[in-house]
Amino acid sequence: MVNSKLPPTLMSGSNEEKKTYFREMKISHPKLVEAFHKAKLSVHEHKTPLILLYGPSGVGKSTLLIKLYNSLVSDLIAELDTDLSRIPAILFETKAPESIQFSWKDFFKEGLTKLEEPLIERKSVPPSQSHKVNLNGSHNKETTSALRWAFESALIHRRPLACIVDEAQHISKIARGSKLLDQMDVLKSIANITKVPHILAGTYELLKFRNNSAQLSNRSVDVHISRYMAENRLDLKQFQTCILSLQHHLPVHEINLLEHWEFLYERSIGCVGVLKLWLERALELYLSENMNEFSLKCLEKTALSVAQCSTMAREAREGELELHETTKDRTYLINKLGLNRVKVTPESKTKTKNSKSVGERKPERDACNFETKKEINR
Secondary structure, eight states: OOOTTSOTTGGGSOHHHHHHHHHHOOOOOHHHHHHHHHHHHIIIIIOOSEEEEEOOTTSSHHHHHHHHHHHHHHHTHHHHTTOTTOOSOEEEEOOOOSSSSOOHHHHHHHHHHHTTOSOGGGOOOOGGGGGGSOOOSOHHHHHHHHHHHHHHHHHHHHOOSOEEEESGGGGGOOOTTOOHHHHHHHHHHHHHHHTOOEEEEESGGGHHHHHTOHHHHHTEEEEEOOOOOTTOHHHHHHHHHHHHHHHTTOOOSSOOGGGGHHHHHHTTTTOHHHHHHHHHHHHHHHHHTTOSSOOHHHHHHHSOOHHHHHHHHHHHHHHHHHHOOOHHHHHHHHHHHTGGGOOOOOHHHHOOTTOOOTTOOOHHHHHHHHHHHHHHHO
8 A cells, every 4th residue: 555645656756766755855743843943932032142952863953953944044035035135044064073173264164155255265354353353373373263253244244043053062172271161152252243143953962061151051042852762651652653754755565664663762762863864774775675565674674783772872861861950969059059058937037036127116115105195194
């Protein structure tokens, strides 16, 4: 039986058309929708300089960012017809550093490319602006400073609703002796100067920045896109719904993925992004070997290994534990603030014997006045 949700001509098309269809198809699901709405609200309403969007590897962050980017473009579509200089949003991925230090030069060049800035390699800081950037040191520092100035200027001119940075955990790669928080201070400063919110998306490594900076915690918004948890009944039900949604778009004749939901959860650790890529591999095997049915055999041959899934699960758990607040954590905070040494009691119970409220007369004063009045009346 052919799925009715597939395009009518897809099943008679080529294998390449079937693979392309499923690869480009995206599904919406509760975890993604929740994170999307929170991120977009933060851009439009909170006006927060930095938005940290994090979750386990393979949870679907890149899909979320594309959805958010397209939504921001749609928000400004009417304005773009009359304001040709404006760019609704920019989205780019940071490069993993080849050495032990993150390259801000590459970061600014990538951002300038997305802002459609010309002559990137020939950027320089005008003499009138040289006091605003650090031009001391090597020629490389001067080039980076010039690119930063150009990036800030382009953001101010182009006025995007947001600068979206994927794989932002690479920014935490620093040279020996460098301060980790200095990295995030750069982005916070750029966001403040340009008034353009920066959305930093990545793994739980982003929590290093938030947890070690009081100022950043106060000036950023967290958006957590989590995996579906097996111990949560609602999560498990929603994950099974995701399986069914993906099944509806698989261009195969006979299929019932829900029969194997436990195995699908085991080798995806509850991450829809991992599950989707797995099904893409399974579909390619099914089509290339001209199999009669899309069976458990297809899934087993293309699944991630137990060792790979164990590593993913461990890293996910470690990140989730950083977000979990225990009674011990709260006790530590209370002790740190000194609240454990303060006894708060109602005001009425804390008054001393001789204390009185404002405007309250002393009893002996009233008694004295009474005696005086008696003498006068005589």
